[in-house]
Amino acid sequence: MATEDRRIVKMFYLLSKTGGYLKSNELAQMLQLSERTVKGDIEQLKIFTRENGGSLESVRGKGYCLKAVDPPRFQQAKERVEILFSNIDKGHKExxxxxxxxxxxxxxxxxxxxxxxxxxxxxxxxxxxxxxxxxxxxxxxxxxxxxxxxxxxxxxxxxxxxxxxxxxxxxxxxxxxxxxxxxxxxxxxxxxxxxxxxxxxxxxxxxxxxxxxxxxxxxxxxxxxxxxxxxxxxxxxxxxxxxxxxxxxxxxxxxxxxxxxxxxxxxxxxxxxxxxxxxxxxxxxxxxxxxxxxxxWGDWDGVIGLAERFPTFYPQAARLSEEILEQLGSRWNIPIRQIDSEFAEKLIPGVLRILIQMHFNLSQCRLIGNSVSENAIQDSPVAMALADDLAEILTGICRKQINEYSVQLFAVSLYGLIDSISYPYIPRRILICARNGKGSAQAIADGICRRMGTGWIGKLTVSELYEARKYPFEDYDCLIGSFRPYAYRYSWPYTEVHPILQIQDYHRIYREILLKGYDLTSVLSLCRWDVVQVHKDFAANSIQAVLQLLAYQWGLDLACKEKLAAYLCEHHRIRIHRQILTVLIPACRTGKQIFEVYLLKKAILYKGDNVKAVLFAAVDFHGSPFVLRYLEHAVRYLSDRFEDLNPSLSSEYLMDTLTEIIRDNL
Structure with a gap:
């Protein structure tokens, strides 16, 4: 790889890092080259990609994208290139x-x-x-x-x-x-x-x-x-x-x-x-x-006996953990203790480590490298936004800065908290019939219960098909049967399975029946958005201009607008994941619940990343764990599916679209 043209390898790196499509003009902007030069290098890039177990696909209107042909070899090439470009790139200011x-x-x-x-x-x-x-x-x-x-x-x-x-x-x-x-x-x-x-x-x-x-x-x-x-x-x-x-x-x-x-x-x-x-x-x-x-560099999560091991620092760490979570919960209206009554204790090891780093005046030492810049926890913008606020609170109390990796470790803890939240579930009421009689239907029912458990089932009735008509429609949510022609006779959603259940039948039941029990509609209503808006073909020359616009659009008065502008422009408030720049703030700074997506007419290069959209959310979690879980999912999946969702995103159906994506991924 060392003998390859560095420019070709850099193009491969940018495409692999993006994880989606990049147009030739976007590649040119990121490489600080002409679009003509980039197009002239495409054949060499195809050869390089092919030699490393992949293929370069081109789609009109979307750009270029890398695909794996030989996954092990392709992954090895990606890893080596990621190491190669983890830091040194003379075109990048830092x-x-x-x-x-x-x-x-x-x-x-x-x-x-x-x-x-x-x-x-x-x-x-x-x-x-x-x-x-x-x-x-x-x-x-x-x-x-x-x-x-x-x-x-x-x-x-x-x-x-x-x-x-x-x-x-x-x-x-x-x-x-x-x-x-x-x-x-x-x-x-x-x-x-x-x-x-x-x-x-x-x-x-x-x-x-x-x-x-x-x-x-x-x-x-x-x-x-x-x-x-x-x-x-x-x-x-x-x-x-x-x-x-x-x-x-x-x-x-x-x-x-x-x-x-x-x-x-x-x-x-x-x-x-x-x-x-x-x-x-x-x-x-x-x-x-x-x-x-x-x-x-100690990793003390879950370690017993820290109070005896660090008698000087532990009491302060315990007190700070309580104080930090109290302020964080108040800012965002998050019921942290309701979610996990022991979360303050779980936060102590991280706070303890930072206090020790501060004691030796080394908490601010900057960490570079892709172990930080490419840390997977950044895939959760909500966890990172809460961690940024947590770090700000800790810094305000202790009067000393902490580095980015410490913030990311807080985000890991916060993501664990969010991930522990279960959505409300309405047990499913299921009617099962089979063309070979009740014995066949009972075998299907037993197989489902044995393989998938019974905790998600509210009612399970085995019946002859002709008797199904006697049951009130509102008493059941769905009908499982083993013969499709029977389905048209009834109004219940129908899921067809084989008389002898196969693995794809369980997957179908999971998708079509079990997942429908998650009451995401009621969770969405708890969000109480004042503004949900998708702005298409949004023209902007810089990210700074977009942030200034947001501040002056949503600040309550002139003084608030200026404070909000300064707040938004703090670099750590801005997170970029899969070409979406995300800005999440507490709704108390705007007085409204806002969820806006700005689809940029032209991609903007910002700190080495190609930004195609800006997501701005001003959030109050209303004391509901479910809203916290929902927003984490919504923001993350919007970023993950951005390339596919972009053409169809609209203000009217944005939340419904995100809700169904969340359901499909549960």
Whole structure:
């Protein structure tokens, strides 16, 4: 794959990431090329796709779409390309920032005091000084999240300032993807050298995993390979003379705290094992730093005994969890305790981990890489919107920022809460007849009960077909029979099955009968929407313009409009999933319940994503768990089915369409 034209591979990546159709002009916009160039590359793209187990399909009016022909090979190609483009893309503003930050972290042309000029940096990166200066605010912001700075001195330039441990964390994150199989996405030999192994990475990884498994500690999966990369970085930094010395009054206190944790014992065991590898001689400060990483990256959901393990932080975490959920429930009118009376306790591990990160001034460290940018929890915009608000509440109380991955972990917990909600169900009243008599009908009834259970059945009557007419129509919801010609005689919905039930019969009964029992109509009525609108062929030049329009259309007065505009333009309020940009806010900010879909006349490129529609919802859940569950489903399925739904979406039938999609997916 490395020998392929990078542009072709990038086109493959964009199509696979979109999961739907992209037109040639949309691809051109995303690649910053002419449409003519893109069309000229299509044949090469077809060949590349075919060689990797897929096919490139073209549909007039919709664009191009990838399909799997050899699924295992196609999936393998997608995974490699996703790793390849997980971060570095010079056309993407944030990724240019990372590119410059990487060069700053490993700049080799500094003077004895560490100073260098931006012109030197520009020469090394083949960029103009003006281009570098333009990106420096973003670079400073990124480095600042790791408590690093770039102080300047007139006549000398800038230098990197900050502790060795913070530098290592920053270096580690800029390594960008921590897969077991490395796919290089940038060309920087000096930077790669910082993480170079001696053909012993697999052995280091194996030893690390064995020690982790044998311990009582828990670490998030996405951090395991990061930990291995950190150990390789540790060895190379020590070799280059950058040993870790945790000095100062603050670190004196912190070291004592860390060394009382069980993570320190694990770090000590790990350090002893590493001494079997070349140049892995670590001092006590290095062991303490490894223990701190294990603390920062701990996965404690469901772990018993956290109160005894963290006596200093646990009471505060418990109090904050209660306070956060109280405010979140009030903002959105969600009966959290009614859904799960123990949810505050379930939230404690996440809050506890963040409090520990805040204590060591590391909660804001930015995480990059597709483990964050491509996290599947983002498929639930409602869970993410609630998590954004939860994080905002926590930040307001603690006065410290938290990173995106911590927000996503809150979203995981909130999605679990939402997913535990069951829709109201009206048990089904079923009449069963069969052409071979009541014995055959009884066999069908017994098979249904045995295979599908009885909890969803309110009444089940076996009858001769001719006797069915004597039953009042309103006493039954449907008729199951084994001979289609009989069906026309009765008004009940008829489901035909084989006399000897087959697997497709159970699927048909599930779709046509069982699912109809979910009372989604009453749930929809609980939503009490004031506005449901689909705007087709909506013309807009930028997402910013759309957000400003929403604010000034729905703000209650001028002051509210301005506040709403500022609120909507906060970047974390905006989530993009499958080409739909979603903005969800509490209805208290608009005074109305609103569900609007703006189908853009022309796709807009926003932060590297191609946006074809904007969904705006101002929501009050009215104290109903069912409304929360319904909206999560509605927003997610609208995004998932957008390509198919787009042509038929209308204001009149939008909610009915979404309701039936929800029912079909239960």
């Amino acid at each position: 990724n240019q920032v990372y590119h410059i930050a990487r060069a700053v972290m490993r700049f080799e042309g500094a003077d004895e005091e560490g100073y260098f000029r931006l012109e030197q940096l520009a020469d090394r990166l083949y960029l103009s000084p003006s281009a570098i200066k333009k990106e420096m605010p973003g670079v400073r912001d990124f480095l600042g999240s790791f408590n690093l700075s770039l102080p300047a001195r007139p006549g000398k330039g800038i230098r990197l300032a900050g502790g060795e441990f913070n530098r290592r964390l920053c270096l580690l994150e800029l390594y960008e993807n921590h897969f077991r199989k490395r796919v290089v996405t940038f060309s920087d030999s000096a930077y790669e050298q910082a993480f170079a192994d001696r053909d012993d990475k697999d052995q280091v990884r194996r030893s690390t995993l064995e020690i982790l498994r044998a311990s009582d500690n828990e670490v998030f999966d996405i951090y395991v390979n990061r930990l291995v990369d950190y150990l390789l970085l540790l060895r190379n930094r020590m070799k280059d003379g950058h040993s870790l010395e945790l000095e100062g009054n603050q670190w004196t206190v912190w070291k004592k705290e860390i060394q009382r944790c069980r993570e320190y014992k694990l770090a000590r065991t790990l350090a002893s094992e590493l001494e079997h590898f070349p140049d892995f001689t670590v001092n006590d400060d290095e062991v303490t730093a490894i223990a701190l990483l294990l603390l920062l």
